[in-house]
Amino acid sequence: MEAGKVTLIGLVGKPNAGKSTFFKASTSSDVEIANYPFTTIGSNRGVAFIRDECPHKELDVKCDPNNSRCINGTRFVPVQLIDVAGLVPGAYKGKGLGNEFLDQLRQADALIHVVDASGSTDLKGNPVESDEHDPTEDIGFLENEIKMWLYGILNEKWGSIVKKVENENNKLLDEISNKYTGIGIKKRSIKLSLNKTQLDQEKPSKWNKSDIVEVAEEIRKQSKPILISANKVDISSEENIKKITKKHQPTVPTGAKAELILQKAEKKGYINYVPGESSFEIIEPSKITEEQKKGLDFIKENILDKYDGTGVQKSLEKTVRDLLNMIVVYPVEDESDYTNKQGETLPDAYLLKKGSTPKDLARKIHSEIADKYLYAKDAKSGRRISDDTELKNGDVIKIVSSA
Ligand SMILES: Nc1nc2c(ncn2[C@@H]2O[C@H](COP(=O)(O)OP(=O)(O)OP(=O)(O)O)[C@@H](O)[C@H]2O)c(=O)[nH]1
Incomplete structure (x- = not known):
């Protein structure tokens, strides 16, 4: 991931799986964080949040967050979510994955694949009798599309x-990296994949088709890791959820519609609810x-109690924490009172x-600060x-530079 770049999660799924519902539930919460200035970036881009324990508790100070929000000691750190439209099964065989789809896929650091776990829609998203469609078929096809691309x-x-x-003694790693630079795949990912x-x-001349496919699959895993959000848990059989979980890790059982309902009830002042809580x-x-x-x-008994929350926030957090292996760090300019130049305490979370x-x-803070570190x-x-x-x-760090 480039320095300074915001983490970008792509949301994919066939029509009717609940992608728009998931997107809305992750990016339009009305809890205080909604005042964040760029919550809505465009029709299909929004800001979602990853929770972290705010260090203000441990340090016994009052924080003034700038690039994030703190609610009752929980820091909400922004990531971007992009609703990647246009996923059609088998597209790579014909005219190829849609340009828009590929362009958005290129930018994503990881993907959340929203799957209709109830089996009530077929591969193209058309309604079928409940449980008639095997939802595990939907999983393989997305991985396959990206791998074959x-x-x-x-x-x-x-x-x-x-x-x-x-003939020219160039390194295979360099040659493959060159082919993928345009789509934002890092040399480090390719190196790991080749070694695996x-x-x-x-002697690449000895490789057959399945060898090249194997490399493509490893590169897919490294550069576009996928989390499955097994959506519509409220109408899914436990067997379907188990089957999906068995076929793909990580899988998070999700009720996107329930998350949206809870947020609406919170907006209307009927309930107290913070996204992610159970x-x-x-x-x-x-x-x-x-x-x-x-x-x-119904939501309490069948979703919150059973799955420890609606799964929307958990999907986002597992993607960032487990698939992308990320941590939250708090930079400050004055280490004695944890402030920046404006005197704001613990202003930023990265x-x-x-x-x-x-x-x-x-x-991550600034190229000049890095140059003069x-x-x-x-x-x-x-x-x-x-x-x-x-x-x-959770580290609170002061960078000393001559900048
Ligand atoms: N029962 C149930 N229905 C859901 C859930 N999430 C979404 N739905 C419903 O599924 C239908 C499709 O949801 P959308 O969010 O529009 O699906 P989408 O994947 O964005 O579909 P496209 O816009 O066609 O790509 C809607 O009727 C939603 O209300 C859920 O958790 N449970």
């Missing part, structure tokens, strides 16, 4: 790749109708890859830390 890019130029490696396959990188509280029971009470009870060093954090301090202990220190989730 990546394979196609390599296969088209395979002859020249082989020549460059075997254990194919002979000096319970809500009815504010004034006399204000809601018997029907509404029944609906809320997402960084696990294994990031203080200099990576500097790069001198050293870093752990604000919690007040001690200077070495340049190769691996930052931890």
Whole structure:
């Protein structure tokens, strides 16, 4: 991921799986975070949030968040969500995945695949009798689409790749990286993928089609990891959820519609509810109708209690934390009181890859701060830390630079 770039999650799924519902439920919450200035970026782009325990509690200070929000000690750190439209099964065989689809796919760091776990819609999203369609079929097809798209890019130029490696002594890693630079796949991902396959990188002329496909699949896993959101849990059989979970990890059982209903009830002042939590509280029971009470009870019993929440927030957080391996770090300019130049306490929260060093954090803040980086301090202990220190989730760090 490039320095300074906001983490971008692509939302994909066949028509009718509940993608728009998931998108709306993740990006239009009316809880205080909604005042965030760029919650709606465009028709299909929005800001969603990852929760983290705000260090203000541990440090016993009052925070003034700038690039994020703090609600009752929970910091909501922004990520971008893009609703990737136009997924059609088998497209790669014919005219190829739609241009718009590919363009948005290129930008995404990871994907959440919203699957209709109830089996009530077929591969194209048309309604069928409940449970008639096997939802696990939907999973394989998306992975296959992306894999074959990546394979196609390599296969088209395979002859020249082989020549460059075997006749001109170029490295296979460099040659493959060149083919994928336009679609934003990092050399590091390709290196990991090639090593994983254990194919002979000096003799690509010996590779057959399935070897190239194997490499494409490894690159897919590294560069576009997928989380399955097994949606419509309220009308899905437990067996379907189990089948999907068995076929793909990670899978999160999700009730996107329930999440939206809870947020609406919160907006109307009927309940207290914060997205991601596994319970809500009815504010004034006399204000809601018997029907509404029944609906809320249904959500509590069949979704919140059973799956520990609606799964929308969990899907986003698992994608960022487990698939993208990210941590939250809090940079400050004055380590004695954890403030920036404006005197705001713990103003910013940044997402960084696990294994990031203080200099990576500097790069995320500003290229000039990175260029003129001198050293870093752990604000919690007040001690200077070495340049190769691996930052931890929740670290509060001061970067000293001559900028
Ligand atoms: N029972 C149930 N229905 C849901 C859930 N999430 C979405 N739906 C319904 O499924 C239908 C399709 O939802 P959308 O969010 O429009 O689906 P989509 O995937 O965006 O579909 P396209 O816009 O056609 O691509 C709607 O009637 C939703 O109300 C859920 O968790 N449970």
